[in-house]
Amino acid sequence: MAEKSNFLVLGSGAREHSLVRSLSLSARVGELYCAPGNPGMRAQAHLLPLPSMTAEFVLPLIQEHSISMVVIGPEAPLAAGLADDLRKEGVAVFGPGKAGAILEGSKTFAKKFMERHGIPTAFxxxxxxxxxxxxxxxxxxxxxxxxxxxxxxxxxxxxxxxxxxxxxxxxxxxxxxxxxxxxxxxxxxDALTGEELTILALTDGKTFRLLSPSQDHKRIFDGDQGPNTGGMGAYSPVPLADAALLEKIRRTILDPTFEGLRKEAIPYCGVLYAGLMVDDEGIPRVIEYNVRLGDPEAQVVLPLLEGDFGEICIACAEGRLDEIEWKEPTRWAADVVLASGGYPGPFEKGKIVSGLEEAERTENFLLFHGGTSISPEGKICTAGGRVFSAVGIGDTLEEALDRAYTGASLISFDSMHYRRDIGQKALKRKRRKTT
CATH class of the missing domain: 3.30.1490.20 (ATP-grasp fold, A domain)
Known part of the structure; x- marks a missing residue:
């Protein structure tokens, strides 16, 4: 029987809730903690208070709870070098150090890195x-x-x-x-035109493995209108990303990226997110790098992962990802983000949420809390711009979307807003192929 380790997830959003869910299913995870976490995680992890995501506050939690592995969710502590600080104390970490995190922390560095290594991007x-x-x-x-x-x-x-x-x-x-x-x-x-695609690669610094491709929906309103947000929905896999395109992405973007990191002696363990634009001729170019799982992409990609995510994190930290294999997903996932009115601008907090129990009983539906807290009356209330990720799982994209929207319709809070057109580009592409 595999040895179990205590895990700590750092963060409080829907991405971290999806990490907690996946780790709670792992045979390698003993006690599971999240700091600071959110109310939706309480059934799956012990929540720990965390005033600041710095080594000063994280290390005492690690020592007190005998934590062997830390999974860092958000980008800011990675860019600040938290992974380095923890590794210096002998703690295993899933997430890059400061030298690698600059790929997201500085768009200028990322652009110059791409230029140095011949990786296609916009002028x-x-x-x-x-x-x-x-x-x-x-x-x-x-x-x-x-x-x-x-x-x-x-x-x-x-x-x-x-x-x-x-x-x-x-x-x-x-x-x-x-x-x-x-x-x-x-x-x-220069503006890149085409269709966006998110590629998530897990790496131990020596080799990398791909998670299922996904597509985010950045704009706040239907039809890709309005200002950009952190992401209003996603789905996975993506019909656009067939075997030929993925091979092209591997050859022209991923291989040169990881080879570039090695040439520049930048250690990298964790997730590399490549946000791509694929033009009408099928040529992929990099819009941006991120150094962690996307939100909302994590909420559709992790539930489809047919492997032990705890074991994968440990293998990445120990430099033996080449020993780990997982299958291509056989199902589809779709995420509809339920947002506070006014987001991404100013919004009110503290709106009481109803319908949670009925939604959570829905078959093939997952609800990840993104911005929630407990009201003085002990009820779940809104505490952020993106409040929930309503995720449907199905044998087809249509089925996954139907379950996501069915679950979303059961939840309500004052001024709740969500997009009604998640996944429509993929459905149109599928219809074109069958006609």
Missing amino acids: WDLCTTFQEAEDALKKRTPPYVVKANGLAAGKGVFVTLSLEEAKDAAKNLLEGDLLGEAGRRILVE
Whole structure:
């Protein structure tokens, strides 16, 4: 029988809830903890208070609860070097150190890294003043793309058909206080056209294995309208990502990325997220790297994983991922994010949620808490912009979407909002293939 280890997941969103669920099913996990966690995780993990996601506060929890493996969910502590600090104390960590996390922490570094290693991406200009940004925008045609250089929780990218709106975004980042230090340097890029695709690779630094491809829906409103968000829904697998395209992605993007990390002596253990745009000719280009699981992508990819996720995390930390295999998913998953009214702008918190018990009893439906807390009356209430991920599992994408929307319809809170068109691009693609 495999030896069990105590695991600690760091984070409090729906991504971390999906991590907790997958680890709770693992034969390698003994006691499972999450800090700070959220109310939805209480049945699967012990929740621990955590004032700050730094080694100063995390190490005492590790010692007190005999934790052997730490899984870091969000990007900010990775970029700050938390994984390095824990490894120095002999703790096994699933997540890259600061040197690797800069692939997400600095878009400028990521772009230069791609240039050095011949990885296809959009042409770009780095701008540190509004005049530079204005000049870079004027030499382009719409749509215009403006990106904050630093971490922005998925809200640092502005795509607009209007030159004036693009200039306003650049000005607010560079001279205003829209995103603070994250926006003091910006990138103005050529717009990539096509269909977006998320590729998640698990790696021990020597080899990598792919999770099921997924597709995120960034814009707040149906039809990909409105401002960008952290993600309003996802589905997996993706009909676009057939064997030929995945081989092309491996050859032109993933292999050069991991070879580049090795050449530059950047150790990397954990997840590498490649956000891609695939054009009409089937050519993939990198939009961005992330250094952790996506949210909402994790909520559709992890439930489809036909392998022991605890064992996979341990194998990555021990440098033996080449010993681990898992099957291609045989089912589909679809996630509909239930958001607070006003998100991604200002929104109210503390709205009481109803319908949870009935939703959680629904067959082939998973509900991941993203931004919830307990009200003074002891009820689940809203505490974030993206409150829940309503995930349906099915033998077809249509079935998965139907179950996701059925479950979502059972839940309600004041000003709840969600997109009604998750997965429609894939359904149209499937219909075209059958006609």
